[in-house]
Amino acid sequence: MKHIIWDWNGTLFHDIDAVVGATNEVFKPYGVAAFDNDGFRAAYTRPIWVAYERILGRPLREGEWERLDQAFHDHYHRLMLSCALAEDALHCLRTWAGSGRTQSLLSMWAHDRLVHKADELGIAEYFVRIDGLSEGAPGGAKAEHMVAHIESLPVDASDILVIGDSVDDAHAAQHVGASAVLYTGGMTSRADLSASGVPLVDTLSEAFTHAG
Known part of the structure; x- marks a missing residue:
């Protein structure tokens, strides 16, 4: 592989506690028991709106998704301040950069916040490109964003490894003809990750065994 596309939330950025905490705050008024x-x-x-429908046990009403999503991010942006990079994330970024190959960051988080956080954590320099969602963009599937991201890179999709923590990351990679590895330390259950048929790793460093 010549290039890695990293996911952010739940992959490089270990924010599961903030995500779960924000979700619990959002659904507290609905009487939903707190999640671990x-x-x-x-x-x-x-x-994400499908997950919210699972949690509520019913379809979302008109305008409800927008309200829930805004509430989630209000809580998340407060709770994420205590989160940090995944344990071996910095080592992985340095190791791959040291190999002379390239890497980029593609996230479904707000672009401006993503760029700021990567710079704040001192890792922006490792990426040839950072792409998040534009302001007000819907948080749907990642595949269309993966297409645009790869089109901006001087490398063929067949030479790219996508490292993420959700089945959506695998689908996005498959959509463009890239390879994928899924990390178990993020948001998705091991059972759901296994069902994707994509190789699983318990640490980010293990993903390099699939990078060639």
Whole structure:
């Protein structure tokens, strides 16, 4: 492989506690019992509004998704301040950069916040490109964003490894003809990740064994 495309939330950035905490705050007024990490993973899927429908046990009403999503991010942006990079994330970024190969960052988080956080954590320099969602963009499937991201890179999709923590990351990679590895330390349950048929790793460093 010549290039790695990293996912952010739940992959490089270990924010599961903030995500679960924000989700619990959002659904507290609905009388939903608080999730622990494994309980959240059992309910989590993408698009996120499908996960919310799972949690509520009913379809979302008109305008409800927008309100829930805004509330989630209000809580998340407060709770994420205590989160950090995954344990071996910095080592992985340095190791891959040291091999002379390239890497980029593609996230479904807000672009401006993503760029700022990567710079704040001192890792922006490792990426040839950072792409998040534009302001007000819907948080749907990642595949269309993967297409645009890869079109901006001077490398063929067949030479790219996508490292993420959700089945959506695998689908996005398959959509463009890239390879994928899924990390078990993020938002998605091991059972759901296994069902994707994509190789699983318990540490980010293990992903390099699939990079050639």
